[in-house]
Amino acid sequence: METLNLKQLSDNRAELQTKGDLDAMRDIMHEEFRYVDSSGRQFDKETFLDQFVDPASVQWISQDTVTFDETVSGEIALIQILLEERFILGTNAYEGRFWVLHVYVKENDKWLWQGGQATMINEL
Template sequence: METLNLKQLSDDRAALQTAGDLEAMRAIMHDSFRYVDSSGRQFDKETFLDQFVDPASVQWITQETVTFDETVKGEIAVVQLLLEERFILGTNAYEGRFWALHLYIKENEEWLWQGGQATMIHET
């Protein structure tokens, strides 16, 4: 049952992020959210929303989940994803595969996105 719930939450997160839905994204993110992007930059909840969700900052073309794997231990879930992404950030276009590690925490029977880290995959 958890797999279906977390997979759906992960899919919903991607859909909300690429749609630029700031309020809905804010609702599924934990208040102590932390994220490190593939360039090593660190973000809290509001700076992540500003940089990677707000349509004034980012134009998402696509974010597709290639692989999804989860480990659930009580109230904590670790989700490993391989994402194919295309987006425009400022004046720069980005396209590539990213391995992402997302952490979720369960509070009051609801899973919230706690944060994570992304690494660009250089394919040869």
């Protein structure tokens, strides 16, 4: 049962992000949110929203989950995802596969996205 809930949460996060729903994304993110992108840049909650959610900054073409795996221990969930993404950031178009680790914490019976890290996958 937990797997289905976390998969739905992960899919919901992706949908909110690609739609540019800043308020709904803010609601599912932990106040101490931290993220490291595939270029090694670090983001807190507001800078992540500004860079990767706000439609004024990013235009999402697609973000598709290829694989999904989770490990849950008490109030912490680690989710490993292989994503295929296409988006335009500023004047640059990006397309690629990314291995992503997302961390969720459960507070007051609600899972919140704590943060994560992305690595671009170079396929030969």
